[in-house]
Amino acid sequence: xxxxxxxxxxxxxxxxxxxxxxxxxxxxxxxxxxxxGGLASIILExxxxxxxxxxxxxAEKFGFQFKVIGNGSNLxxxxxxxxxxxxxxxKGQWEVIDxxxxxxxxxxxxxxxxxxxxxxxxxxxxxxxxxxxxxxxTQFATELYQxxxxxxxxxxxxxxxxxxAVYKNIHGMNKLFSDIIESVTILDNSKIRxxxxxxxxxxxxxxxxxxxxxILLSANLRLKQGDITELKKLRAKWIQQKTPxxxxxxxxxxxxxxxxxxDNLNLPTQSIGYFIDQKLNLKGKIIGGAKISENHAEFIxxxxxxxSNDIHSLIKFIQxxxxxxxxxKLALKVELAxxxx
Ligand SMILES: Cc1cc2nc3c(=O)[nH]c(=O)nc-3n(C[C@H](O)[C@H](O)[C@H](O)COP(=O)(O)OP(=O)(O)OC[C@H]3O[C@@H](n4cnc5c(N)ncnc54)[C@H](O)[C@@H]3O)c2cc1C
Numbered sequence: 001x002x003x004x005x006x007x008x009x010x011x012x013x014x015x016x017x018x019x020x021x022x023x024x025x026x027x028x029x030x031x032x033x034x035x036x037g038g039l040a041s042i043i044l045e046x047x048x049x050x051x052x053x054x055x056x057x058x059a060e061k062f063g064f065q066f067k068v069i070g071n072g073s074n075l076x077x078x079x080x081x082x083x084x085x086x087x088x089x090x091k092g093q094w095e096v097i098d099x100x101x102x103x104x105x106x107x108x109x110x111x112x113x114x115x116x117x118x119x120x121x122x123x124x125x126x127x128x129x130x131x132x133x134x135x136x137x138t139q140f141a142t143e144l145y146q147x148x149x150x151x152x153x154x155x156x157x158x159x160x161x162x163x164x165a166v167y168k169n170i171h172g173m174n175k176l177f178s179d180i181i182e183s184v185t186i187l188d189n190s191k192i193r194x195x196x197x198x199x200x201x202x203x204x205x206x207x208x209x210x211x212x213x214x215i216l217l218s219a220n221l222r223l224k225q226g227d228i229t230e231l232k233k234l235r236a237k238w239i240q241q242k243t244p245x246x247x248x249x250x251x252x253x254x255x256x257x258x259x260x261x262x263d264n265l266n267l268p269t270q271s272i273g274y275f276i277d278q279k280l281n282l283k284g285k286i287i288g289g290a291k292i293s294e295n296h297a298e299f300i301x302x303x304x305x306x307x308s309n310d311i312h313s314l315i316k317f318i319q320x321x322x323x324x325x326x327x328x329k330l331a332l333k334v335e336l337a338x339x340x341x
Contacts, residue, residue, distance in 0.1 A: 001064070001082055003041050011042070011062055018054045021045040028077045031069060031088060033159055034250040034301075036308040037077030038338065043086045048093055049132040049185070049217040055087045056187055056215055067337060068215055070161030071136055074168060074251055078338030079308045089163055092132025094140065096147070097220065101128050101182075120234060124150065124226025128182055133163035133216040141235065144223065150231040151180055151223030157242035163216045167209045169202050173238060178202035182222045187215040205255060205333065246293045246301035253300050253315060254330040261328055272330070273298035280321050287314045312340045 003011070008024075015022050022044050028037025044059070046052040052068070059066035064085040069075065071090060103126060127149060131140065137160050141152040154175040155165065164170070165177045166184065183196045186209075201208040209216060256270045267274065277283045277297035285292045289306030292314065293299040300314055315332070322328045 001041060001085060007062070008042065011058070014058050014061075015044065015055075018051070018058070020051050020055055020058070021047070026086075028069075028072075028082065028086060031086070032072035032075050032077055032250070033247065034076060034306075034311065035248055036079065036302065036306060036311060037072075037075075038079040038082050038308075040082050040086050043088050045088050045091075046134065047091045048134065052087070052089055052132075052134065052215065052217060053187060053192070057190065059085050059087065060190070068163060070134070070164035070167075071159050073159040074164060074334055076250055076308055076311055076334055076336050078336075078340055081339035083338060089134040090136060090161060092134035092162070092218075094129055094131040094135055094143070096127050096149070097130045098128035099125075099225075101126050101222065120230045121151070121153075121224065124224035127223055127225045129221050129223050130218055131162050131221060132218050133161060133166070135162050136160070137162070137165060145228050145232065147225070148228050149223050149225050150228050151221070153231055153235045153238060156235045157239040162219050166207055166216050166219055169205060169207045171204070176202070176204070178207070180221045180223065182220040184219045185217045187217055188212070192217065245296055246299045248302045249293070249299045250334040252298040252333050254298065254318070255333045257328070265326065271298070275322075276318060280318065280325065282318060282321065285314065285317070287317065290314045292318070308338070309341060312336070 012022060022042055024042050026040050026043050028040055029035045031037065044055045046055045056066065065083065066085040066087055068087045068089050129149065137152060137155055137158060141156065144150065144152065155170060155172040155177065158170055158172055160170055166181070170177045181197050181200070183194055184200065185192060185194050252272065254272045256272045257267070257275055259270065262270045265279065273296055276292065282292050283297045284294050286303070288310030289302055289304040290300050290310040291303045293301050300311055319330050322330050
């Protein structure tokens with residue numbers, strides 16, 4: 001996004017007034033896990049949810065189209081034509097706000113029981129923790145342990161902020177992130193609203209944030225406080241299991257097949273990785289610096305200096321193969337931001 005010198009000066013003066021940090025001329029590739037993304041003339045770096053509110057307010061006041069970016073772990077940003085003002089929301093604070101909440105079961109129909117691990121989670125008492133949307137889950141889990149609080153273990157090893165986790169309704173092991181949400185505070189057309197979980201529209205891979213321009217400021221999470229010894233071990237084990245996944249990636253590229261598609265193809269699983277590997281035979285396929293992972297065919301990894309177009313071309317290639325061979329349209333799970341050919 002091109003910003004005239006005069007406008008940039010006005011913008012930076014405004015940011016300084018409210019102590020919001022910013023950086024100029026930043027390659028967004030340094031802020032995405034797949035390491036692609038072009039030059040942004042300025043990025044804003046709020047440090048908590050109130051600064052995020054201010055940052056959005058200023059962006060809107062200047063008439064900029066903006067995008068809140070968390071840890072950049074689900075984004076493929078174009079190498080050129082960045083047409084938005086990036087608000088990098090990777091910091092925040094958290095606090096315990098209720099130590100004796102009314103008990104309730106908020107497990108969703110998508111979550112499955114896992115008797116091996118579920119028992120460990122039965123110990124401890126419920127607590128409600130309010131967390132800014134910029135907090136990163138890995139750091140958050142470690143900080144929670146210092147207060148003997150647990151409940152994020154299922155999402156161990158996912159490089160997400162709270163904002164990204166709610167936006168995508170991430171899933172880890174047998175749980176969805178929405179399972180632990182009590183309520184959220186959002187910014188909706190310059191108004192702050194608190195919405196309880198019952199009124200939020202969550203689904204597998206889906207949250208209401210995907211269809212609105214609302215920004216998540218913070219979330220109240222129902223976690224547990226108690227003995228963390230076994231939980232720590234479980235978390236370490238689950239992180240270990242995720243480590244072989246290609247880290248220089250944007251996670252799983254496509255959504256899994258539907259039950260109907262699985263049945264039609266007579267496959268043992270809905271896994272998109274299985275489909276790409278066993279039916280399309282595309283494991284290891286390379287375009288430029290982008291490769292379909294040998295270990296996890298649902299991931300595209302940056303094996304060197306991939307451009308955003310290398311990745312985009314590989315995505316289109318997989319989609320074409322799927323449509324031509326099986327008439328299946330593969331829906332993206334990652335998000336493309338900026339301009340692609
Ligand atoms: C190696 C690897 C493994 C992964 N494993 C998993 C997994 O097991 N399960 C899983 O579900 N996902 C997984 N992912 C995908 C990814 O980590 C998640 O989708 C994650 O939630 C993205 O969070 P983020 O903070 O990086 O969001 P970003 O990628 O920065 O943003 C994603 C979207 O969220 C929006 N957003 C972010 N913050 C806010 C906010 N405060 N308000 C409104 N919108 C916001 C952004 O605008 C963007 O549209 C994996 C990714 C990688 C690289």
